[in-house]
Amino acid sequence: MSFRRARLGNWIIMAVLLITGAGGAVGGMLRDRLGHHELRLTDLHPAEGIAALDVTDGDAVEKACQGVDAVVHLGGYADEAPFDDLLEVNVRGTERVLAAAQRAGVPRVVLASSNHAAGRHPRCDDLADDAMPWPDSYYGWSKTAIESLGRLCHDRYGLHVICLRIGACKPEPVESRDLSVWLSPDDLARLVEASLTATGFHLVWGVSANTRRWWSAAGGAAIGYHPRDDAERWAATVRESDERTQQTVGGRA
Numbered sequence: 001m002s003f004r005r006a007r008l009g010n011w012i013i014m015a016v017l018l019i020t021g022a023g024g025a026v027g028g029m030l031r032d033r034l035g036h037h038e039l040r041l042t043d044l045h046p047a048e049g050i051a052a053l054d055v056t057d058g059d060a061v062e063k064a065c066q067g068v069d070a071v072v073h074l075g076g077y078a079d080e081a082p083f084d085d086l087l088e089v090n091v092r093g094t095e096r097v098l099a100a101a102q103r104a105g106v107p108r109v110v111l112a113s114s115n116h117a118a119g120r121h122p123r124c125d126d127l128a129d130d131a132m133p134w135p136d137s138y139y140g141w142s143k144t145a146i147e148s149l150g151r152l153c154h155d156r157y158g159l160h161v162i163c164l165r166i167g168a169c170k171p172e173p174v175e176s177r178d179l180s181v182w183l184s185p186d187d188l189a190r191l192v193e194a195s196l197t198a199t200g201f202h203l204v205w206g207v208s209a210n211t212r213r214w215w216s217a218a219g220g221a222a223i224g225y226h227p228r229d230d231a232e233r234w235a236a237t238v239r240e241s242d243e244r245t246q247q248t249v250g251g252r253a
Ligand SMILES: NC(=O)c1ccc[n+]([C@@H]2O[C@H](COP(=O)([O-])OP(=O)(O)OC[C@H]3O[C@@H](n4cnc5c(N)ncnc54)[C@H](O)[C@@H]3O)[C@@H](O)[C@H]2O)c1
Pocket: 020, 021, 022, 023, 024, 025, 026, 027, 042, 043, 044, 045, 053, 054, 055, 056, 073, 074, 075, 076, 077, 078, 079, 089, 093, 112, 113, 114, 115, 165, 166, 167, 168, 169, 170
């Protein structure tokens, strides 16, 4: 399966992208930076330029997948929530998205995972992108579940699945933990762009080129992601984080 749209070397000039959860923070940052693609923006809560789509509705997701080159799946709970809600929206919703993509012939799905999928790992230098799932919350567990669903759909259907273990994606670092785990909006766009040509199954840290980063850059480099931003620029102005947030990958006590 290949992209139907123009390519320049390894870069897709224009692809048709279905983005779920596009009304959220990450969706907004991507929308501003991926405008050269044809974007189909969707969210549970429709808004101007964003169509209604509940990711737990498999038929609706399949319809939205028609003619799409890649799904960028962001929709769901982005933090700790009751287990049943995470199971329904994050896990079942992602299963619906993967199955719909497969049925509609979409070759590639980019999944928003999280550092909390590996959040209990003690902080260490250069932790591998595929560090063993070790969630620090039900939210983190839901992300380990979607990573393994992605793996299953890759193995079973040949879908290319790229799981982004995102650190803290925000306009700029605000606390000292961010100096290690920040993903700048521009690097976020670079990471998604690189994912659009990746083949196979990948777990990749979603983090910028921070001087104080804790996580490996190898998984990103393997798919052509080369971050450029460094949180160090804000080192003198960020507030001090609680020391406990610096001891584990996910920073939860
Ligand atoms: N922002 C970060 O730093 C960060 C870090 C790690 C992982 N992530 C992941 O990235 C994704 C986006 O995060 P965000 O910060 O933009 O979160 P957000 O809460 O701002 O946005 C999530 C969006 O998903 C939508 N949504 C909720 N339920 C839905 C459903 N059933 N169907 C369709 N859409 C639904 C919400 O309406 C919302 O607009 C999430 O999956 C989150 O877990 C984000």
